[in-house]
Amino acid sequence: MPAPTTHRTIFTPPPRPEALDALHLRFDALERSSGARAIAVAVYDTETEVSFRRHAERWFHAASTIKVAILLGVYASIHHGWLVPHSRLHVRNRFRSAVDGHPFRVAADRDANSAVHDAVGKMMRVSDLALHMIATSSNLPTNLLLDLVGLDTVQRALDEFRIDGIDIRRGVEDERAFERNINNRVTADGLVQLLRLIAEERSYSPDLSRQMLDLLHAQEFRNGIPARLPAAVRVAHKTGEISTIAHDAGVVYPPDRKPYVVAILTEWSPDASARKATIAEASRAIYEVLTAENANA
Amino acid sequence: MRDPRFPLEIVDGLRLEKQLRDTLMPGRIVFDDEGHRRRLPRYFYEIPTWEHAMAIQLSPNFALWEFIQTDVREAAPLREFPRYVPCAITMTALCLERFREAADTYVHIAANGGYRSPRHSLNGNATPHSWGTAVNIYRIGDVYLDNREAIERYGALARHTLPSAWARPYGTDRGQTDDHLHIDFGFVLAMPRGAPDDHLGFDAERRVS
Numbered sequence: 001m002p003a004p005t006t007h008r009t010i011f012t013p014p015p016r017p018e019a020l021d022a023l024h025l026r027f028d029a030l031e032r033s034s035g036a037r038a039i040a041v042a043v044y045d046t047e048t049e050v051s052f053r054r055h056a057e058r059w060f061h062a063a064s065t066i067k068v069a070i071l072l073g074v075y076a077s078i079h080h081g082w083l084v085p086h087s088r089l090h091v092r093n094r095f096r097s098a099v100d101g102h103p104f105r106v107a108a109d110r111d112a113n114s115a116v117h118d119a120v121g122k123m124m125r126v127s128d129l130a131l132h133m134i135a136t137s138s139n140l141p142t143n144l145l146l147d148l149v150g151l152d153t154v155q156r157a158l159d160e161f162r163i164d165g166i167d168i169r170r171g172v173e174d175e176r177a178f179e180r181n182i183n184n185r186v187t188a189d190g191l192v193q194l195l196r197l198i199a200e201e202r203s204y205s206p207d208l209s210r211q212m213l214d215l216l217h218a219q220e221f222r223n224g225i226p227a228r229l230p231a232a233v234r235v236a237h238k239t240g241e242i243s244t245i246a247h248d249a250g251v252v253y254p255p256d257r258k259p260y261v262v263a264i265l266t267e268w269s270p271d272a273s274a275r276k277a278t279i280a281e282a283s284r285a286i287y288e289v290l291t292a293e294n295a296n297a
Numbered sequence: 298m299r300d301p302r303f304p305l306e307i308v309d310g311l312r313l314e315k316q317l318r319d320t321l322m323p324g325r326i327v328f329d330d331e332g333h334r335r336r337l338p339r340y341f342y343e344i345p346t347w348e349h350a351m352a353i354q355l356s357p358n359f360a361l362w363e364f365i366q367t368d369v370r371e372a373a374p375l376r377e378f379p380r381y382v383p384c385a386i387t388m389t390a391l392c393l394e395r396f397r398e399a400a401d402t403y404v405h406i407a408a409n410g411g412y413r414s415p416r417h418s419l420n421g422n423a424t425p426h427s428w429g430t431a432v433n434i435y436r437i438g439d440v441y442l443d444n445r446e447a448i449e450r451y452g453a454l455a456r457h458t459l460p461s462a463w464a465r466p467y468g469t470d471r472g473q474t475d476d477h478l479h480i481d482f483g484f485v486l487a488m489p490r491g492a493p494d495d496h497l498g499f500d501a502e503r504r505v506s
Binding site: 087091102105120 | 369407
């Protein structure tokens with residue numbers, strides 16, 4: 001669903017400095033109580049132009065949040081006329097490791113949905129693959145799209161918009177690369193820069209930006225940023241999770257105000273629980289500070 | 298020029314407009330993996346629409362569309378109609394029909410697994426796919442050909458059934474395959490009786506090569 005185009009004319013007052021200080025303390029406490037190894041947060045509120053940053057330049061394994069950068073690369077290719085959204089792509093489950101070119105596959109039983117695996121040997125539209133990549137975080141379409149547009153295209157797109165804090169080095173499920181510590185990395189700042197680009201419709205064109213945003217609105221994993229927000233709040237976002245990582249980054253649309261952009265990145269021991277609950281709590285804390293709810297407190 | 302028994306017109310690739318000539322490279326010399334010179338097909342069937350491709354059976358169990366499913370990696374002029382396929386495609390279909398009889402079940406050709414123009418970005422050196430004489434099969438019946446056992450079993454069946462066929466061995470190195478069965482019949486040129494005269498003559502063939 002696209003972003004609302006009208007907003008109320010009375011703007012939300014910016015949060016008081018002491019509210020932001022209190023938010024820092026709340027995250028300190030959350031980090032301790034949750035057992036997280038690290039919690040990093042970056043927020044930019046397009047209504048008040050207030051930023052909040054906590055360890056926002058710390059690098060994390062990107063997990064599936066890198067798929068937003070790949071999405072930007074796909075739309076760069078569309079913008080340059082190399083693709084159209086309905087271009088058809090051969091679905092083939094065979095990729096080459098970033099380490100040495102050794103072939104590898106995306107295991108169907110480890111992937112988020114089976115729709116793309118069921119199409120092996122056939123063709124699917126780029127737009128449908130992009131939807132599966134974002135909405136259910138499916139790994140097979142991710143590697144197919146990255147193979148198609150290339151790492152260079154994604155990196156050039158990030159460079160073109162001067163987004164630092166996102167380092168793309170390979171596709172997903174590349175175990176040989178993982179074992180050699182060749183990983184995609186992000187910072188909370190980097191993801192917020194990228195999501196602002198999309199939310200503010202500055203990525204290539206308003207129309208292409210809205211198409212990307214629509215895909216992020218289709219996110220099916222809702223137990224991170226949106227989980228503890230009021231039902232009326234819409235969130236366009238992308239999650240990411242591996243054994244020691246749980247992230248969520250997105251654009252939050254409270255009713256009757258402009259959106260804010262948020263990235264919550266967390267690192268854990270492999271046996272930790274409550275990851276998503278921690279992200280949801282962090283998201284709730286940010287919401288309370290930025291919305292009128294907080295201003296009236 | 299149209300054979301009344303077959304609804305597609307045969308065209309001389311050298312007479313097509315430049316954009317298509319540059320894509321199909323009719324009659325041009327290219328080199329295969331071993332460095333041998335191979336002359337690309339010059340005569341093509343013209344397919345006016347996707348509906349034609351869907352309707353035309355090249356053999357009892359293989360329709361034309363199955364041989365022209367290419368993705369965004371195909372050169373742009375061949376991603377829209379009319380499309381062109383080398384005339385040898387009909388013989389390939391007959392060979393596959395024989396293979397299907399031996400397999401006794403459905404044979405599924407992969408996307409990008411039938412005809413690919415010489416400009417298809419998956420192509421490296423000359424490949425029989427650009428002659429319309431190669432197919433990549435990803436599934437036979439309910440068996441996915443993505444493992445050694447299946448690829449070797451059906452590769453052996455292809456060689457046994459079709460004495461002139463070549464099937465890529467299983468493996469991950471260049472010239473091998475590990476997620477489909479590649480069968481080809483070599484760099485066969487077909488010139489049906491209905492093909493236009495070679496009006497440009499020998500000199501013209503030399504010129505385009």
